[in-house]
Amino acid sequence: MRRYQTRLRSIMEHLVPGSQQAEDLTQEVFMRVYRSRKTYQPQAKFSTWLFTIANNVAHNAIEKLSNRKEVHLSETPSGTFPTRALENIAKDASGLMPTRVLARNEQAEIIAAAIQSLNERQRMAVLLSKFEHMSYVDIAETMGLTTQAVKSLLARARVRLKELLSPYMQNGRDHFEMSQDQGTGQSDDGD
């Protein structure tokens, strides 16, 4: 459990709103793993099994949430939960650029918003690929899709991320790099 809890919670945080809910769902995943431990087949990868359960738990939670709130699906591609639009965050930040580079927390907020602007399936595929380093075959098994579908899902998601994040990585050395350099240089002023 210790091996997976932080990783699982990080993924949940990008899938559902609020860190408390992410923690509750992480706990729910472990409870389900415990309950269905007898059905686990040792020849299957444990991580694939665990994230399949996580995918189901997150999907159910998102669906419940969207049913409850009757959200307007056209407004967010994910149709999941209202989030601070990337455009707004970017607008806030652009007022400060390029004279002031983005602070580390703004950077994280923009990246997180970019991830949240993906639809539910793209987001899950990105998280499994990026943070769990899963192969397309494993992602397909976890999400119940074909490998071909995962391939196009990830391609679309990464192109979208590139489009959203490209304003922050122009002119060779991007604003994020500068921000990170400043972070490591113990200065957060950014001027």
Added chain:
Amino acid sequence: MSNKNSNESDAEFNANADDALLVAYLDGELSDAESLGLERRLSSEPDLCERLYSLQKSWDLLDSLPTKTIDHSFTRSTIELVIEEELRNSRRSKQIRFSWAARVAAALLLFAVSVSLSYGYARYQQAAPHRELANKLEFLEISDLYGVIPSIEFLERLNESGVLPETWFRDLEQLQEEVIETAPQSVSQSRQRLEDMNMEQLLDLRSKKDSLEKESKTEQVRRQNLHLQLMQHPQHERLLTVAEEFKRWLSTIEASERIQLLGEEDLDKQFELIAKIRSRQEARYFGLVGATALPAKDVQPFSEWVEQLVKLRAEDYVNRLARNVRQNVERRTSERLRPYTIFLWQTRRLTPRQLIDQQTYQDMLSVLSSDARNILNQQEDEDKRLELALSWIANACRAKTNPPLTDVELFDYLKTLPPERQLEFDDLSPQEWRQRLKEAYYLDYERDLVQ
């Protein structure tokens, strides 16, 4: 003007294909040959190289997201939850053990008395709600199902229409065994079933009861009436399975489609919507079944055209079938999906020229976009063009009869093949492996249906 549009669409199509290739390359998912091919292109195409660089760069940015560590209390509380559940699970089988040691006998006796009293009190507390659960068990177990079923007429029509995917109904008998206990039960039988339930089943039942109670009184009464009507229906087992299947199907459609469908009150309009959603679903599946070069925008119109074509030809093909094959097909497939199965069967027996005459080919071109027509025109000769067109038609038929296959299903299928056939799939690149195995699977599947 149209040339300009066509060039733009070509460029967009190529850019999408390149992006998929670049991403798979970055993820190490290309075969050696594919990687080599791409690396050659990268060395001569600076734009492509730039796209690869920005894809990697934006991907690397994700590494800078902070990771919050979970504190010790989270681990502890999860473990406590697990222990609590385990204790609850074992409560029934728990036996009180008496110690033989006389010096603690008095203390143990006292403990046993208090345990008995607590247990008795707990049973007393539980008895009332359990009695209620037992009385309504049959209804409560499926009360959530009635939430998505507007009326008995709807279920009857759903059963007759056969609009839901064929493969699901093929498992009908198996589902009937595992899903629902439908025979009317006495309260004592229900009580016994309640006693036999494990904690998870009980919690599930409780949560169904709670959600039912959250519904308005009118809705609760409607569901109860629907239940009574269904239980008295001569085909109640079949209709219950259809209801389960409908609920399962609802979970496979988009949330916006679901909201629209459940919000519609007119029966005819509901079925129009179901047919529309099914057609969209089939078109999506068509994009996933097999690796065809048909552009995504062509999938839906092409799929609709195939539907017309197959319906027109079906009767002719049926007459050409041997009697025993015809009987098998009629017995094993539903009326709606039979033409597709027969058409697929014929694609293995007749040549593309026999199946696609000049008129049909022209009709097909008229529904295709210029991009799709270009793909056909790029083929070496007419035989190759017809071969490709036939593979599109066959895939559209398969999308209507089969859901897409996962790699796990492909592995399972591979294991069922005799060793000499398994050898045929060795030494193939992963992409070829999937494609060839998928083709073999569908051919076997279609052969099973007719033989």
